Amino acid sequence: MRLPTLLNYQLALQNPRSAFANVAELRTGTTLLNAQGMPSVASGGFAATFTVDSATGRRFAVRCFYKQGHGDRRLRERYDLVHSFIVANPQLRFLVDVLYQDDGIIVNGAPYPMVRMAWASGEMLGVWIEDWIEDTQRDPDAIEAVRAAISKSVAMLHQAGAAHGDLQHGNILVADDLSVTLIDYDGMYLSTFDGTGLQATEQGHRNYQHPGRGNRFDSGIDAFAAAVIDLSLHALRERPALWDKFGGTGENLIFTARDFVDPDNSPVFAELAEIPAVAEASKRLHRACRTDYEYVDAVLSEGMTTAPNSGGFALVTGQIVGGTERDRLLSLEGETVTVFGTVQFATLVTGRQGRDVALINLGNYVIGDFTIVAYDGIARKLFADYGNRDNWGNRRLRQLRNWQVAITGTVVIYDNKGTHVPQIELLRTGLLRNLTDQQIASLVSPPPMPPRRPPLSESSTRTTPTTRPPATKPSRNAPMAAKPTAPQRNPADQAARRQAQLSEMYKNHPATTTSSPPPPTPSRPPAKPPPRAATTTLTQPTSILPPHMPTRPTAPPYPPVYPLAPPPEAPPRRSKRGRRMLLLWLLAIVVLLIVIVLVGCAAPEPHSATRSTHWDIAVPTAVERTGLWPRHRDGADPSDRWT
Structure with a gap:
């Protein structure tokens, strides 16, 4: 069965009576619409969430599946187990009960599965943090309370043999009382899944997950994401400027997937190492990024330092x-x-x-x-x-x-x-x-990742190699030791310069003139070059060829050729704007002349001696009706004197 598209669901939800014909509580409700008249939608995982208000005043979040392959996910079995888990654990107040229905929504006359849950109030964690950052009187205790609430929720889930599976800023709601609610249970793990063959349906948000997680599906899949969120909130409390520097993108707090793949060159880890309050936690997360996924929990919770290093991970980027x-x-x-x-x-x-x-x-x-x-x-x-x-x-x-x-x-x-x-x-x-x-x-074009590191037997807290060359003096015939090389340029800067050069080259205005490299120095320069040669340099004119066609190289002059006086400059050309204004003035003059000629041709001739009848019954003009036209004492019209 092929699922409807997002637009199909939006069009169907404009008429809740037909869309929810099989759900009595929602059939008489109303769908929340945006200012364009379309149902408001929020996407997460492989489903879209809509807001529906029932006739009784209750608000529901309705999740509709639009990504294909839902049959392989065994949604009914999965959500029935999630529902049973939430009902059996009322102490987990940060979870919201969910109900799955195979024919919950009807689109174009066909029934499709739907999940509904009571609406959870609060702002998404990313939005709440931005409000906290913008508040000039921000309360450090507020963000600390949110941080503690998230940590407690994750710990309680773990104790119950469960894991959320996709902890991130968009799946955590912060209420006015600073309590939190976890939403979106598509990737949730439960201990009751064991033995059923249910597998992970998603790997979580890339900016919160360990790059080596893959398809792991157990109660420990929240450890890395929880550490990322906890460290981010703690660092923002200590240094709120980190938000404008590394966050505020709508896709992360302060870390990105690149920081986890290459922590040694991460500017975020480098700055966190300078904050004493978070330096130790940052070091543990840094070490966890470099180790195999099986040891992540031990590195984060126990501070394990002997876990083997991984050989490196591939960077997963979004579209x-x-x-x-x-x-x-x-x-x-x-x-x-x-x-x-x-x-x-x-x-x-x-x-x-x-x-x-x-x-x-x-x-x-x-x-x-x-x-x-x-x-x-x-x-x-x-x-x-x-x-x-x-x-x-x-x-x-x-x-x-x-x-x-x-x-x-x-x-x-x-x-x-x-x-x-x-x-x-x-x-x-x-x-x-x-x-x-x-x-x-x-x-x-993000900069390329460094080559993968060979896996080591045990990790080291140092990021530099632990082995050093012997201190013996090399023989004369032995190859010279490599000299320390200067740090390479940042590939991102090189890519930015190339992009800027291409942008400037293909703009409508003339390209910026760049000087060509100086010609090679002749092998036998003159003993005493004139002073003019010492202060004057030759510049090649800007090439008009495309960038992929290099200009023809010129042979170096020998003996040296001194530059001649520059040719006289051509008189300045009139700008495009000036030419356009001149054409407009000429056009206006021509139109004015045409109007004058037409008006002259259309002027009425004096009345003839034998005036036709319709002149006698002409309707008085506006001037005559207003009395502004002078009349004789006998009442005759002065215009009659023409006859």
Whole structure:
């Protein structure tokens, strides 16, 4: 059975009476809609979550599966066991009961499986942290309370023989009283799964999982992610500036998958090592990143230092798509991807029921290119920060134009009068940043990872090799020892420079002139070169060939050729704007002359002696009716004197 698409579910949920015909409690309810009139959706795992309010006033989270292969996951068996576990453990108040139903939702007349659960209030951990960072009077005890609540929840799950499987900022809700709720149980492990053949359905968020986890599925799969979250919150309490430096992307707290794959070159680990309060915990996590996955729990909890090192891990990155790749984005509906591009048009419009909608387009909006959307308060804040009204009263976000941006989220499709537009919702204004060329280049083409390390029998707390060459003096015939090499340039910087050079080369304005390398020094230079040669250098003109076609090399002059006086500069050409204005003036003069000629040809002739009848019954003009036209004392019209 092929599952519906995300757009199919959104269209069906606009009519809850037919969509929930088999669920009495939801049949008379209402679906929460966004400002564009479409059901609000949040994607996680292989399901999409919608919000439905029942007629009794209860709010439910409805999860609909849209990724194919759900039959292999044995959803009914899995969720029935999760339901039984939650009911049997009422002390786990941070979990929400779930109910699975095979025919819970009807789309295009066919029933499909659905999971519903009571709505859990609170903000996602990433959003809550951003609010805490922006608060000028932030309370350090608040983030410490959230950190303790998460650690306690993970420990209680582990004691019950269970694990969440995908601990991350989007699956942890923080309530007003600083209590936490764990949501999204698609990857949950239970001890009752043993012997049933149920396997892991996902590997968790890459920015929170050990790179060697693979398909492991046991009660210890939360250890690494919990350590990442605990260390991140502790570090942010000590140094909130880490959020702007390493976080705030909507996809992490402060760590990314690259930090786990190559911890030795991680700037995050390097900075945490300088914070005394978190240095020891950072060292343990650093060691856990380098060890085999089987020893991660022992390294993190017991401080084990003799675990064998791994041979290195491959870096798993998310999907990165350009904002003008419309067809590819349409095929990625429901997937979590990162979209980058340059803002071409941004405006604020009025949506459903007078709500505000911000549209930030990264391409041609006429043909339905990718758009970043924001609703209500987020849209109004964007206008307050970056917008103004044009001459016709339209609200434009002009300051965002030509921004280089990147956004990560779930791709949804909006049907704009028959045109399908891929879009991602902006959940926080802080997630929209003007990126540099270097940041875009490293995002599109991340620097290569260092070669894998050979596995060692036991790990060392030092990151440098433990063996040293013998101190004996080498013989004269022996090869010379390699001299210490200067640190290599950062590949990300090189990629950024290449990207910047290509961007400058293909802009509409003339390319920046770059000087060619100086010619080789002749073998027999003159004994006393003139002073002019000492202060003047030859520069080659900028090549107009494409970058893949090198210019023809020139032979070095011998004897040296001194440069001649530069040719006289050509008179400055009129700019394009000046030529355009001149053409407009000439066109206006021609139009004016044509109008004058036409008016002259259309002027009425004096009345003839034999005036026709219709002149006598002509309707008085506006001037005559107002009495502004002078009349004779006998009442005759002065114009009659022509006859």
